[in-house]
Amino acid sequence: MLNTPNIVVATGGGALLAPSARRFATQRAIVIELRARPETILARLGADTGRPLLDGDQWHMRVQDLYRERCAAYARLPYHVETDDRTPHEIADAVIALLASASPAPPPEVRRVPVQSPTGAYTILIGDDATADMRTALPDIERVQRVAIITDEHVAPLHAAAVRAEWLAGKIPADVYTIPAGEQAKTLDTVATLYERLLHDGHDRHTLIVTLGGGVVGDLGGFVAATYMRGVPFVQVPTSLLAMVDASVGGKVGVDHAGAKNIVGAFKQPALVVADTAFLATLPPREIRNGLAEVVKHALIADPELLEWLEAGEWAWPALVERAVRVKVNIVEQDPFEHGVRAWLNLGHTFGHALETVSGFELAHGEAVAVGLVLAARLAARLGMASEALEPRLVRLLKRLGLPTAYPADPEAVWEAMQFDKKKRGKRLRFILPRDVGQVEIVSDVPREMVLEVLRGA
Ligand SMILES: O=C(O)C(=O)C[C@@H](O)[C@H](O)[C@H](O)COP(=O)(O)O
Numbered sequence: 001m002l003n004t005p006n007i008v009v010a011t012g013g014g015a016l017l018a019p020s021a022r023r024f025a026t027q028r029a030i031v032i033e034l035r036a037r038p039e040t041i042l043a044r045l046g047a048d049t050g051r052p053l054l055d056g057d058q059w060h061m062r063v064q065d066l067y068r069e070r071c072a073a074y075a076r077l078p079y080h081v082e083t084d085d086r087t088p089h090e091i092a093d094a095v096i097a098l099l100a101s102a103s104p105a106p107p108p109e110v111r112r113v114p115v116q117s118p119t120g121a122y123t124i125l126i127g128d129d130a131t132a133d134m135r136t137a138l139p140d141i142e143r144v145q146r147v148a149i150i151t152d153e154h155v156a157p158l159h160a161a162a163v164r165a166e167w168l169a170g171k172i173p174a175d176v177y178t179i180p181a182g183e184q185a186k187t188l189d190t191v192a193t194l195y196e197r198l199l200h201d202g203h204d205r206h207t208l209i210v211t212l213g214g215g216v217v218g219d220l221g222g223f224v225a226a227t228y229m230r231g232v233p234f235v236q237v238p239t240s241l242l243a244m245v246d247a248s249v250g251g252k253v254g255v256d257h258a259g260a261k262n263i264v265g266a267f268k269q270p271a272l273v274v275a276d277t278a279f280l281a282t283l284p285p286r287e288i289r290n291g292l293a294e295v296v297k298h299a300l301i302a303d304p305e306l307l308e309w310l311e312a313g314e315w316a317w318p319a320l321v322e323r324a325v326r327v328k329v330n331i332v333e334q335d336p337f338e339h340g341v342r343a344w345l346n347l348g349h350t351f352g353h354a355l356e357t358v359s360g361f362e363l364a365h366g367e368a369v370a371v372g373l374v375l376a377a378r379l380a381a382r383l384g385m386a387s388e389a390l391e392p393r394l395v396r397l398l399k400r401l402g403l404p405t406a407y408p409a410d411p412e413a414v415w416e417a418m419q420f421d422k423k424k425r426g427k428r429l430r431f432i433l434p435r436d437v438g439q440v441e442i443v444s445d446v447p448r449e450m451v452l453e454v455l456r457g458a
């Protein structure tokens with residue numbers, strides 16, 4: 001139909017909800033959202049409640065819910081005309097005026113980063129609207145009979161409807177399971193609740209789990225995928241910068257337990273990772289900063305030029321995500337189970353995890369890692385490994401990115417929390433420390449007193 005010239009197609013509100021349908025239409029036609037507030041929609045509907053999605057007594061609420069669920073997807077359409085307080089003539093005039101200069105959208109650029117893993121290769125898709133390729137890029141899709149989307153209460157209202165619509169567009173039934181947002185929910189209790197709900201709804205080994213959210217959702221949902229019925233495949237759809245550049249790649253999944261970060265978990269590789277950088281438009285600034293801390297970490301481990309991009313303060317998200325992800329991919333391919341070099345990715349985390357715990361999760365993961373990076377640079381300088389100039393350089397950059405560079409925690413309490421670190425060998429803590437930008441090392445045998453001094457800022 002869209003190949004017929006000069007045709008006007010009026011669609012229902014759900015027709016372009018699936019990212020692939022939206023992309024198909026926007027590349028072939030000028031797609032315009034006729035935008036209206038829920039009050040306007042309700043007033044226009046009047047007594048007409050015979051519409052299929054508005055059955056029942058709760059239809060006022062339903063209009064509000066549908067509006068909320070679809071807002072973010074509609075915002076991704078290329079053209080919008082406001083219709084509140086306008087007559088049909090005025091709206092038609094606005095549409096005609098827009099058509100004079102509008103054109104179909106150019107094809108999107110979706111970057112593909114291949115990853116080798118012990119359980120087979122998978123791909124990371126990166127780019128605005130990459131979710132439109134989610135189904136076509138998934139290997140063995142014919143084995144998937146149902147989808148369980150695990151998300152959290154912050155992300156669900158923004159993106160769950162569109163991601164669900166994408167599976168439905170492929171005739172694959174999809175259920176949405178929403179967990180509370182935040183690190184506090186990253187527990188075995190939440191996992192158990194999900195097992196029960198999946199079982200209750202009849203999900204079996206032909207179910208594909210899709211984790212839609214930040215690092216907590218990806219880690220926890222991935223752990224459910226690793227263990228439910230002894231393991232079902234899963235796709236990571238990270239919505240936060242942190243999850244795009246780090247948590248969604250490499251197969252570390254798990255939960256916190258008994259006051260220790262990520263202490264129960266598994267290695268479970270995803271079947272696909274979809275980093276749709278358009279999601280970053282709805283990400284709160286604190287979450288962007290959180291992700292940037294892990295980007296700084298990756299730059300410090302292996303990419304001096306990436307550090308310069310950050311210092312210059314200029315980048316495009318798809319390019320930045322790809323660059324940061326490639327550092328991680330290169331390392332996890334060499335050492336998927338952290339027997340050696342993968343521990344480098346824990347730069348800043350020996351201090352960071354402990355600070356996160358001691359702060360009662362007042363510090364978010366990326367914020368704790370930022371402080372941890374500064375402490376690691378300080379410790380490296382005390383040990384004579386790194387130049388004294390590294391710490392101030394890092395502090396300048398992290399401050400510029402809006403990240404904390406210190407946290408007032410009791411050094412003894414941080415030391416205690418550090419004893420849960422998974423990199424520990426016997427009683428000995430192992431630190432990942434920078435020699436310079438692009439060069440890190442694993443260091444054991446750091447005297448307790450020196451660590452405490454570093455924590456005191458001395
Ligand atoms: O993937 C890794 O390996 C990392 O260390 C990346 C970290 O940024 C991430 O926070 C990871 O979950 C930490 O793992 P853990 O084993 O130290 O809990």
Ligand SMILES: [Zn+2]
Pocket residue numbers: 246294349365369
């Ligand atoms: Zn991390």
